[in-house]
Amino acid sequence: MRRAGKLTVLGLALWGLAWAGPADNSLIVGASQEPRVLAGDFLSIISNQSIKAEIEQYLFVPFITIDLDGNNVAVLATEVPTVQNGRVRFTDIGGGQRRLEIDLTIRPDARWSDGRPITTDDVRFYFEVGKAPGMPVLDPDYWRRVDLRVRDARNFTVIFQPAYATDLIGGPGLPIGYAPRHIMGAAWEQVRRQAAGLDPTRDAQRLNELYRGFFTQFSTPGYLNQRQMVYSGPFVVQRWVPGSTVELVRNPNFFIEPPGGHGRYVQRVTYRFIQNTASLQVAFMGGSLDAISRVGLTFDQARAREFVNRVGRNFDIWFVPGAIWEHIDINQFPNVQQVRDLGLNDRRTRQALLHAINREGFVRTFFQGLQPVSHIWIAPTNALHNPNVRRYEYNLDRARALLAEMGWRPGPDGILQRTVDGRTVRFEIEWVTTAGNVVRERFQQFVAEDFRRIGIATRINNAPSAVVFADDFIQRASEGRWTGMFMFAWVSSLVENGDLFACEFRPTRENNYVGQNVGGWCNPEYDRLRAQAVVEFDQTRRKQLFDRMQEIWAEELPALPLYFRADPLVVRRGLVNYVSAAYSGGNNYPNWWPWAIGWEQRGAQKLFDQAKYALTVR
Template sequence: MRKVGKLAVLGLTALGLALAGPQDNSLVIGASQEPRVLAGDFLSVISNQSIKAEIENYLFVPFITLNLDGQNTAVLATEVPTTQNGRVRFADIGQGRRRLEIDITIRPDARWSDGRPITTEDVQFYFEVGKAKGMPVLDPDYWERVNLRVRDARNFTVIFEPAYATDLIGNPIGYAPKHIMGAAWEQVKRQTAGLDPTRDAARLAEIYRKFFTDFSTPAYLNQGKMVYSGPFVLRRWVPGSTVEMVRNPQFPITPPGGADKYVQRVVYRFIQNTSSLQVAIMGGSIDALSRVGLTFDQARAPQLVQRARGNFDIWFVPGAIWEHIDVNQFANVPRVRELGLNDKRTRQALLHAINREGFVRTVFQGLQPVSHTWIAPVNPLHNPNVRKYEFDLKKAEALLAEMGWRKGPDGILQRTVDGRTVRFEIEWVTTAGNVVRERFQQFVAEDFRKIGIAVRINNAPSAVVFADDFIQRASEGRWTGMFMFAWISNLKENGDLFSCRFRPTRENNYQGQNVGGWCNEEYDRLRDQAVVEFDFAKRKALFDRMQEIWAEEVAALPLYFRADPLIVRKGLVNYVSAAYSGGFNYPNWEPWTIGWTQRGAEKRWDQAKYALTIR
């Protein structure tokens, strides 16, 4: 009886909170992850969490973004560069390659939240930090090709050599507050002056990580010292609970009717257990769901749908969000060699032993497509004709038998490696609290057990597993088996997720996002041709072959492409998303226009156009 009474009181309290949104022009968003850092980590050296990027959409805006239809839209740039307006120029540099120059002019009214103008000094500062020797950037390919020419305080040119066919999609370069972080960077330059990236990688990583961390923690941000360029500024971060943001009076873009008619305060509530987040929505204490929120089945649960009816709209937005399992293939890691994870037959066996169709049918009613490659069906480069691995335990057993595995007395496979008997027990990491991922682990572990594979689950919060000193350290055995998570792809598909050059190791100071370490020379050769190919048909043919190689080798274990639920209280407008909105499917890609119709906000976008029709 006590428990029932407590829930009733919580429900009433939450219902009271729910009325606050339109009344005080605020917005409360529920999220199942909390960022490890915010703001100062502008190169995502410390963390590459999706929730970090989503929240930062309120705090910082790009020069150019992608709208819901995937079209370039100017934000802090005066206009979108095109060949027609003379702001885009190509030059032939031989061997079928081009040089690309993109001219950008910063809006004259662009300002940091402290009133300081945003200038080319801030672009130059961003560029200098990204180009620093041994900087552990996520996209080293970009930093190898990009250059910058500054003409004056508001005009600059971004140069790509060689140019990629995707360089004109979205934002070509970022910026960061030099007047806040510049002095500390000068100290970093003095500290790193005599260091060699190949010899002193660990020391360089330590210095760089400290630089970004110092400007990114709750303790620093709560002092109000950081500046922001977006429509909101961070007011308070309560770790484990909330991030609160309020309107930035310096933001130059005025939504229709005036900024006062739109949301003035945004609060993120972090509820890492998705079942608890579901209860919070039903209780009414949340106005909208983060893109990092509920799972598909939870958003379709009858109890949620019934409680939400009349109060919320529930959408399912198909996107390029790829749920998959990376497999550690770094042969220098003893456990990788013992289990043969660097042998494609092992990965093929693992994939044959995963009933992806059954899971999608049971949990998602078949509404999320099983993936067979890393490129989403909504991307024009997608190849539907690659090798597919049906659920077949007999085929999995046969492949493992080829490699010398035999069941031991306890039913678990074993074989002899270097004179020792090795037991097939594989580590499996994912984000703790994500109900679907944890359910998937249990679902698959039962079938793995049938063929003699034991699973050791090693889950942790997203802030832990997506920290650079974990996810980027497979080459050092920080995780030794399988790591289940989602990559968010965009129209700038360059195939770099699986290039040999982008495997993060100590030698390259952990640059790149090929965290599992798969490497194939033919794939890389084709990729190098594809990225500089501007004829779409030819580029598509190259990517088709790349996907065929990828599928044959099982570079990673593909699971499914997500259609993410978006739950929005009725009356809230412009909190919308599409597959490539803002580049990465976030619902707050145009955050200055999010508002309540009850407060006079004007609806600019119709989510129905970009969502699945589900009966």
């Protein structure tokens, strides 16, 4: 980790800033996205939003998490499984593959928020649902490989066959979950009876509707406001006002006591949803917020002179490098008419688009060069990163030449056109991103002019995150829900298996929309190398395989790589343990140790130093 100091800020702050946080031991967090659902959607079937995952870290604790230094830490489990303590066992199963068994024990004091013990029956329930035929899970590879053996109410074994080299990494690498059977079990039994006899291929749509309906009923504001859901984390949902706030209060049955006792730490957390990031910036300057969500301000907004001068005396402003990859996915499903018309499934088109994007200029202009341009999807903070892949410089002439190879010629209005199946097609491409994100919307404006200079027209089709990240939008490129470019960020982790771009993880009607290869790229050599890499435990050989995978990726450009983000973390002075690092909690969230977030003025003990995990910014 790079050692660094916080951003030095000067200037007069607003008079009369509200210090309600320490006064009533509360925390108000500003976020630029609102979750579509919470809590009951425990497999993220309905939504895979980052803001959903962040808030749920207050509500549920994992068996194992990742600390600020990338180490496994036990939370709900009694200890981290290792070979040394006998809780990890490997068996050679031939063909260069292994079987992995991981023994876990649930803490004896673990309780749901209603006081019921958390047991292996809740683990069994999680696995029953996840392995249900036709369940549209995000990571089907995991569910194919995993199995469960329960020994008693607190002890169980998770089996991976074949084992992947990443299966022992905490957070996303150990996605061994659990869910409250006593709350959701009866409804699940009804769904199971309705799904009995349905074929996962022939009846995929019907199964999808059944499963989505099951998760929806337990995760909407209407249900959660009835306070019938239970939680394992240090907070429970008190009230959700759609379009405004989610209020969380302390769980009286939470079983991990921070130093000095629960009462010294934050008792209420309120998320305020301000989807326009400029308005979110103003809310900070007005003093009505205590901290920023990881889905919050953009880098340039937190660096703005007026912002720094207005908040600097009362807030610390940090910039935390993370494995957050800003990129543009391209629809490459050939059954979609627009894909065929524009040649989006031809790598020359994607190469031309990237040559026409001045990524270096944008990063220099908006981020002072502090966010690195990306050339591949794996972050430089990951040991698997290959820095020697093909790079695409900003070159409009090269972009024009590639498009000319494909038969594109300027039309009367300067926009390219060509003949496809006897029709004259105009090069107008749809571009989707999250509405209200100032940087992404500026980027669209920044790039659209250069696109027009090479003869490409853009049709902006932005919408709120709850819309574009819903599974019936992002997972439906194969059906033309989005037809061209979709700009967003993947939040990656230390667990890197290359599955974002594997052929089998293209979401389609036939596989019930499982997987996260949302653009639909498919390359047999990449898949073959990936199949070898995931089961390779020799780190040198694994790195070689991933190097070649990245070379193929950079040549083919399944997506357009933009830059890796260093997100701002704005925290009112006196608030402790609201900290993040590149892989904290698995995905860079600042509330990865939520029960210890508190105010020094109320006696909270500072356990972590954010300065060790932030960039030096002048």
